[in-house]
Amino acid sequence: MSKISILTPVKQEDIHFLSDLYKVLTEQLYQDFEWIIIKDGDFEVPVNFEGNSEFQLKIVTNQFDNGVAGARNTGITYSSGDYLYFLDCDDRIPEQTLFCLAENLKEEQVDIVIGNTKSVSKFPVAPSTYVTMFNRLLKDRHVKNTEAKPKHLTIMSLNILFKKSLINDHEIRFDSNLKIYSEMPFNFHAFDKATKILYDQDAIYLKKTRIDPALPPSLIQIHKEEVISQYPQAYAKAKALISQEHLKITLDNRVIKAYYYTYLRDIYQGSKQKVATVLPHWANALKQVEPAALRNGKVYASLETKALASGKFSLAKLLASTRIAVNSLKTFLGQNALQKKVTIGQKAFAKLKMKDDIILYESFLGRNYSDSPKYIYEYINKNHQGKYKHIWSFDGERKDLPELKHKVKQYSLAYFYYLARSKYIVNNMRMPTWFAKRDGQVFLQTWHGTPLKKLGMDIEEVHMPGTTTERYKKNFTDEAHRWDYLVSANAYSSEIFKRAFLFENEMLEYGYPRNDILNSPDRDVIAETIKKRLGIPLDKKVVLYAPTWRDDEFYGKGQYKFTLKLDLKRLKEELGDDYFFVLRTHYLIADQLDIEGVEDAVYNGSHYDDIAELYLISDILITDYSSVFFDYANLKRPILFYAYDLDKYKDTLRGFYLNHETEWPGPILQTNDEVIKTLKNIDQEYGPYQERLEQFHAEFCRWDDGNASKNVAEEVIVYNKSKLK
Numbered sequence: 072m073s074k075i076s077i078l079t080p081v082k083q084e085d086i087h088f089l090s091d092l093y094k095v096l097t098e099q100l101y102q103d104f105e106w107i108i109i110k111d112g113d114f115e116v117p118v119n120f121e122g123n124s125e126f127q128l129k130i131v132t133n134q135f136d137n138g139v140a141g142a143r144n145t146g147i148t149y150s151s152g153d154y155l156y157f158l159d160c161d162d163r164i165p166e167q168t169l170f171c172l173a174e175n176l177k178e179e180q181v182d183i184v185i186g187n188t189k190s191v192s193k194f195p196v197a198p199s200t201y202v203t204m205f206n207r208l209l210k211d212r213h214v215k216n217t218e219a220k221p222k223h224l225t226i227m228s229l230n231i232l233f234k235k236s237l238i239n240d241h242e243i244r245f246d247s248n249l250k251i252y253s254e255m256p257f258n259f260h261a262f263d264k265a266t267k268i269l270y271d272q273d274a275i276y277l278k279k280t281r282i283d284p285a286l287p288p289s290l291i292q293i294h295k296e297e298v299i300s301q302y303p304q305a306y307a308k309a310k311a312l313i314s315q316e317h318l319k320i321t322l323d324n325r326v327i328k329a330y331y332y333t334y335l336r337d338i339y340q341g342s343k344q345k346v347a348t349v350l351p352h353w354a355n356a357l358k359q360v361e362p363a364a365l366r367n368g369k370v371y372a373s374l375e376t377k378a379l380a381s382g383k384f385s386l387a388k389l390l391a392s393t394r395i396a397v398n399s400l401k402t403f404l405g406q407n408a409l410q411k412k413v414t415i416g417q418k419a420f421a422k423l424k425m426k427d428d429i430i431l432y433e434s435f436l437g438r439n440y441s442d443s444p445k446y447i448y449e450y451i452n453k454n455h456q457g458k459y460k461h462i463w464s465f466d467g468e469r470k471d472l473p474e475l476k477h478k479v480k481q482y483s484l485a486y487f488y489y490l491a492r493s494k495y496i497v498n499n500m501r502m503p504t505w506f507a508k509r510d511g512q513v514f515l516q517t518w519h520g521t522p523l524k525k526l527g528m529d530i531e532e533v534h535m536p537g538t539t540t541e542r543y544k545k546n547f548t549d550e551a552h553r554w555d556y557l558v559s560a561n562a563y564s565s566e567i568f569k570r571a572f573l574f575e576n577e578m579l580e581y582g583y584p585r586n587d588i589l590n591s592p593d594r595d596v597i598a599e600t601i602k603k604r605l606g607i608p609l610d611k612k613v614v615l616y617a618p619t620w621r622d623d624e625f626y627g628k629g630q631y632k633f634t635l636k637l638d639l640k641r642l643k644e645e646l647g648d649d650y651f652f653v654l655r656t657h658y659l660i661a662d663q664l665d666i667e668g669v670e671d672a673v674y675n676g677s678h679y680d681d682i683a684e685l686y687l688i689s690d691i692l693i694t695d696y697s698s699v700f701f702d703y704a705n706l707k708r709p710i711l712f713y714a715y716d717l718d719k720y721k722d723t724l725r726g727f728y729l730n731h732e733t734e735w736p737g738p739i740l741q742t743n744d745e746v747i748k749t750l751k752n753i754d755q756e757y758g759p760y761q762e763r764l765e766q767f768h769a770e771f772c773r774w775d776d777g778n779a780s781k782n783v784a785e786e787v788i789v790y791n792k793s794k795l796k
């Protein structure tokens with residue numbers, strides 16, 4: 072069999088991909104190849120290629136500053152194989168791919184073998200469907216020698232074996248004037264000159280879609296604007312190189328499809344100047360399309376392409392806009408009620424000016440009047456009276472909060488109106504993915520807890536419903552890029568937030584506004600008032616139980632299950648004389664707790680707005696993996712961890728940032744017996760943890776000095792607004 076030259080161009084920022092790719096190549100069943108790494112620039116490739124490879128490795132440099140096309144051409148000149156194979160450094164091939172491709176060469180006169188390229192967001196890990204599939208293949212594979220069909224004639228050069236003599240005899244090269252689609256003319260030139268082209272569906276190539284924002288974006292992502300005008304230019308160059316009729320039609324169908332569907336909106340969107348530069352390229356391309364191919368389009372669309380091809384840009388634009396509008400209407404009609412509201416709401420007010428004195432607040436998805444947004448609002452409202460219009464967004468009607476003058480229902484027209492008009496948005500959670508921050512709008516993200524459980528990019532595998540690990544991470548980091556300010560309660564949080572959210576804007580390191588109340592000189596008076604209001608006995612010790620949610624226990628998106636594992640009847644029987652219990656489920660929990668029969672010993676505070684007030688009225692906190700204990704530590708009162716599913720949570724669901732044995736500021740309890748025993752003798756049982764609590768307080772609560780609301784509000788809102796005047 073013949074020797075293959077594998078060509079991998081690499082930019083400096085991508086060299087870290089090479090050691091994995093090296094491993095992939097050492098695992099190939101077919102080893103009669105050389106691997107040529109073409110450095111696109113002058114830099115060192117650290118030699119960390121370990122292992123006993125059978126293949127030859129060459130590292131060469133592309134001396135010319137002509138991008139990936141030039142680098143590939145350089146690779147061709149250095150190659151000594153009979154066949155060329157282009158492989159990008161961040162992609163993967165399963166171990167049988169080269170073997171399958173090479174098998175096709177047993178046929179006579181094969182010039183080109185095209186493999187099967189799949190886009191994946193994640194490379195499969197063994198045992199994967201690919202591994203299973205290939206094990207089967209090795210047993211049953213019969214090379215079918217399928218002649219390549221038009222749909223296999225791709226415009227990408229990856230995962231194709233090209234006979235080198237064909238490439239050299241016809242001087243087929245990548246066009247370095249094209250940054251992005253240089254492969255289109257290369258491939259079609261080669262297809263045109265080839266005698267026999269085969270397609271092998273088992274020769275799989277895994278192309279990674281770069282949705283992980285931690286990775287550098289791909290060329291197409293960087294040059295979005297250029298992509299739009301380079302496609303028709305690449306097409307025109309390719310068309311000029313081919314003579315076979317069927318290839319011309321194949322290429323024509325591609326460009327028509329690209330115009331009608333893939334790029335339509337991008338072509339006509341943007342500034343007049345941009346549209347004026349892009350349109351002539353498409354006009355030129357469509358002029359070259361064979362009439363036969365044009366007729367394949369729908370009548371309306373072909374009128375449009377004809378108008379464009381003959382330079383009637385205004386008419387073409389009118390027809391295209393009508394088509395876009397009809398398509399949008401069709402999409403709109405297919406949307407659910409919320410999506411429809413979002414579409415209308417965002418469009419309706421997009422042209423209104425923002426107002427420097429409007430602030431839109433939301434806390435915990437609009438479910439509460441609470442957390443840092445509440446305290447920031449109260450500070451500004453009290454200290455800068457009448458200077459701002461404060462809008463609160465809630466997920467339902469809140470007649471019980473008459474002191475808030477402007478309340479809007481989430482996703483109502485009024486909500487979208489204020490979303491567009493507000494200069495400042497203050498939220499403690501992520502906004503929905505459809506939210507498009509306006510130019511000049513200031514997003515103050517207060518966040519909602521010092522992280523114990525791993526977050527964002529730090530989570531290895533996401534187990535939440537309705538998402539994948541990649542999607543979750545991409546949404547997360549896209550969202551974090553919209554935040555202008557992020558509140559952090561301690562240095563530990565700042566470090567994690569920067570890494571886990573890829574946050575690069577302004578970190579506000581003043582402590583949590585929501586914890587000001589815990590450090591207030593009036594806190595005992597406030598606590599007594601609340602106890603009286605809620606009917607909680609003043610002469611008993613109050614225990615707050617505030618557990619978190621579990622990623623894998625849910626009814627649906629944002630609707631989590633919770634089974635109460637505390638035995639309330641026993642707690643009442645054994646501790647009821649001295650203790651009173653306050654239960655508080657997490658805001659994502661949909662289940663209602665049943666306290667029937669124990670009402671005289673238990674208050675269900677799950678719907679109470681502000682958990683900070685519940686901290687104040689309690690003497691002891693029981694939690695599991697919730698961030699509540701970081702805030703509660705401000706009070707320096709005992710904290711117990713009722714962590715009945717610790718191993719699962721730690722190892723499978725999330726993982727923790729702090730060591731549970733050495734760093735958590737309290738005992739870990741696994742059963743009701745242990746909880747009861749600890750509460751009965753709380754002073755002795757908690758004694759050994761006092762010192763740890765002190766250290767914990769010093770590390771995590773140091774910035775919480777009772778002035779966080781003031782500091783945050785003054786810096787982000789008051790000072791910025793005064794600068795505008």
Ligand code: C2G
Binds near residue numbers: 526616658699
């Ligand atoms: N919370 C609450 N009641 C509970 C649990 C939590 O009111 N029973 C509130 C607290 O303000 C807490 C916040 O919700 O600080 C976040 O809750 P966590 O249990 O820590 O979980 P999560 O919402 O996943 O946020 O960086 C923090 C993480 O993002 C955790």
